[in-house]
Amino acid sequence: MAEGKILPYLDIPLQHASPRILKLMKRPGSADRQLARIKQWREICPDLTLRSTFIVGFPGETEEDFQMLLDFLKEARLDRVGCFKYSPVEGATANELADQVPEEVKEERWNRFMQLQQQISAERLQEKVGREILVLVDEVDEEGAIGRSMADAPEIDGAVYLNGETRVKPGDVVRVKVEHADEYDLWGTRV
Template sequence: DGIILPYLDIPFQHASPRILKLMKRPGAVEKTLDRIQSWRAAVPDLTLRSTFIVGFPGETEVEFEELLAFLKEAQLDRVGCFKYSPVEGATANELPDAVPEELKDERLERFMAVQADISAARLATRIGREIEVIVDEEDEVGTLARSHADAPEIDGVVYLEGVFDLQPGTRLKVLVEEADEHDLWATPV
């Protein structure tokens, strides 16, 4: 009776094989890009979400640029990014070449700017499409809903401006009319 949504959340963390090895994570970036292509070929409506870390100890500008190149090629739908920070007991705390905080901040900003452009372009492809949403809540402007591509509290929402009196949990079809880098605006059909 369950429903399987076409949504994968896979924490890729980085794209540099060396940094991934330091993180003690698998590092076959080429295979990762091939997998992404095959997943999208098999499930065209698939939403891919991931998380990344910038400023890991020893991360060079070249490795950071590798990460940006991966991001551009992978064209992920939803992405979170965090600055590396020491965690009590983590072996990474002992690694040399800590990245200065101001450089971590700058890399995070650059990373998120690239992803904002990718996300805006991907969401723009939904304009003119009919999608199913589920109602979350109502505010003073209208109804906030989610599509299968929107995890609660971490992804964007679908705004139904001027639409009121829909109960949370209601499912309905909407026509997407606008998009930005995070959210969609739609009207019921």
């Protein structure tokens, strides 16, 4: 990564943290092993962006299973996370599993999950305030430029706002000092 040819970004579809639910999903994995890997990766590459997706409300998921997932999320402190409510897929064996989770429980768990991740995201982005990052400019208008950092996938993640910066064009890569962060976006000034 020292030569700048590899993006410090990993997308790992973890799906859940409860060993029981992972087994029902027919997915390998151990939350402890994943947490150890995440720690190692961040020691090797402190600027690494970690993204994952999770499913809540999988058939058989108990409140205890869901709490394991929240505890994992708190410890892993992933940068970017997507969460989906389980829904039946034609031909999937999970459709036949007992203990289907009611829709209102899925919704409530999804909301709790997303609220926690929003807090984690805000904390992770706050760590960037005062630092300089590279930003790829996506659009420019009379108010300024909007772009994204190496951590931001287009149309999925937040943006980096350069208020008043109109001397750039889409496709430019500029160095930006981050001055402010919220749950998903950054604001900064070109340096």
